[in-house]
Amino acid sequence: MTIGRRQSRLLVALALCLGLSLWSLPLPSLAAFNSAFPRRAALGALGALGTAPAAAGPTAPRPPLKPPAPASGTISGGVLPLTIGLGTCLVSEGDVTRQVSSALDVGYRVIDTAQRYGNEAGIGLALKAAFEKGLSRDEVFVTTKVWPSNYGFDKAISSVQDSAKKLGLEAIDLVLPHWPGVSTDFEAAETNFQLRQQTWKALERMKKDGLVKQIGVSNYNDRHLTELLDYAETLPMASQFEIHPFNTRESLVQKCKELGIRVNAYSPLGGKGNPNQVTDKLLSLQLLQDIGAAHGKTPAQLAQDMQQTILRWHLQRGVTPIPKASSAQRLQENFDVFDFKLSDEEMQEISELDRRRFAVMNSEVFL
Numbered sequence: 001m002t003i004g005r006r007q008s009r010l011l012v013a014l015a016l017c018l019g020l021s022l023w024s025l026p027l028p029s030l031a032a033f034n035s036a037f038p039r040r041a042a043l044g045a046l047g048a049l050g051t052a053p054a055a056a057g058p059t060a061p062r063p064p065l066k067p068p069a070p071a072s073g074t075i076s077g078g079v080l081p082l083t084i085g086l087g088t089c090l091v092s093e094g095d096v097t098r099q100v101s102s103a104l105d106v107g108y109r110v111i112d113t114a115q116r117y118g119n120e121a122g123i124g125l126a127l128k129a130a131f132e133k134g135l136s137r138d139e140v141f142v143t144t145k146v147w148p149s150n151y152g153f154d155k156a157i158s159s160v161q162d163s164a165k166k167l168g169l170e171a172i173d174l175v176l177p178h179w180p181g182v183s184t185d186f187e188a189a190e191t192n193f194q195l196r197q198q199t200w201k202a203l204e205r206m207k208k209d210g211l212v213k214q215i216g217v218s219n220y221n222d223r224h225l226t227e228l229l230d231y232a233e234t235l236p237m238a239s240q241f242e243i244h245p246f247n248t249r250e251s252l253v254q255k256c257k258e259l260g261i262r263v264n265a266y267s268p269l270g271g272k273g274n275p276n277q278v279t280d281k282l283l284s285l286q287l288l289q290d291i292g293a294a295h296g297k298t299p300a301q302l303a304q305d306m307q308q309t310i311l312r313w314h315l316q317r318g319v320t321p322i323p324k325a326s327s328a329q330r331l332q333e334n335f336d337v338f339d340f341k342l343s344d345e346e347m348q349e350i351s352e353l354d355r356r357r358f359a360v361m362n363s364e365v366f367l
């Protein structure tokens with residue numbers, strides 16, 4: 001059984017249904033919404049906590065950026081670096097070449113795509129141009145994913161060969177099965193299990209053969225991960241799943257860390273662009289505004305400071321976020337997070353925003 005158009009439509013419908021609970025109720029006023037969450041008493045409280053740099057305040061300039069060490073040098077073939085990566089979901093083949101080229105110019109070295117995004121060839125063009133300009137292959141880390149309709153041992157191998165060709169890479173840095181099954185029907189449980197196992201065996205084979213440098217999983221919950229430990233000869237190097245302050249996934253993050261699996265956050269800013277996105281709600285939170293402003297440059301850049309606060313929270317949890325952004329300005333803003341540090345208390349305050357809210361879909365529905 002494979003994911004065809006009908007199942008795809010069902011998945012989208014399911015994703016829509018999953019978000020129909022609280023967020024679809026009439027919106028409360030901003031003040032009422034904010035009163036449901038912790039907030040700081042006043043701007044500038046960070047100074048009192050002793051966490052902001054001495055000269056920092058809402059209008060103080062930040063020190064110049066230092067190039068982030070993990071995003072330079074040889075990263076291909078290693079573990080997923082702890083840095084800001086680039087998301088490319090919903091970026092068309094036509095736009096993605098320009099987006100990835102701009103991101104590489106800014107300093108991004110981790111690029112996330114998937115067969116399903118239909119833009120691997122466009123990313124291949126951007127990489128080719130960058131290599132011709134002198135970027136070393138060793139300095140870039142490219143992730144792609146196998147779509148469920150290509151699950152199974154032979155199909156997975158030929159589809160990853162196709163991805164490598166489109167990307168123009170002899171070996172892909174990281175390949176993940178995109179979802180833990182082909183159908184969310186109860187009856188599909190055994191099929192899902194068989195395909196998860198066969199696809200993992202194919203990934204292990206491709207790693208041995210050198211077509212793939214590292215293998216990992218995407219949208220695997222605790223249950224899928226525990227099951228995989230039974231049949232895997234090679235442990236996943238990385239696990240990609242939805243994480244943002246409204247869905248911190250603390251226990252899964254901890255489980256991955258205990259197993260030595262790098263955590264890769266998708267929809268790290270709340271997944272704007274997805275039907276159940278929570279980005280707008282996150283960015284209306286007084287707590288994030290206060291923390292962002294206390295670490296920021298000018299009040300006029302408040303929205304930017306809030307995005308950066310969220311991305312910094314991911315990094316300080318040891319999680320690699322892959323925000324998607326379209327403009328060169330946003331690509332730069334999202335990468336500009338290596339010159340400030342959130343305090344332990346701020347980290348905790350942001351983590352307490354957790355409401356287990358999915359912008360995309362809870363993959364627990366894949367049996």
Ligand SMILES: NC(=O)c1ccc[n+]([C@@H]2O[C@H](COP(=O)([O-])OP(=O)(O)OC[C@H]3O[C@@H](n4cnc5c(N)ncnc54)[C@H](OP(=O)(O)O)[C@@H]3O)[C@@H](O)[C@H]2O)c1
Binds near residue numbers: 088112303
């Ligand atoms: N494994 C999976 O199943 C899975 C699922 C979902 C996503 N992903 C991956 O994760 C990546 C990121 O997730 P996502 O795209 O769902 O959500 P996201 O990165 O949380 O949010 C992307 C949205 O935020 C906006 N944005 C980005 N930077 C901004 C800034 N500085 N200021 C204001 N707005 C900003 C973007 O707008 P513009 O684009 O208009 O700039 C876009 O609408 C995807 O692109 C994909 O690579 C994987």
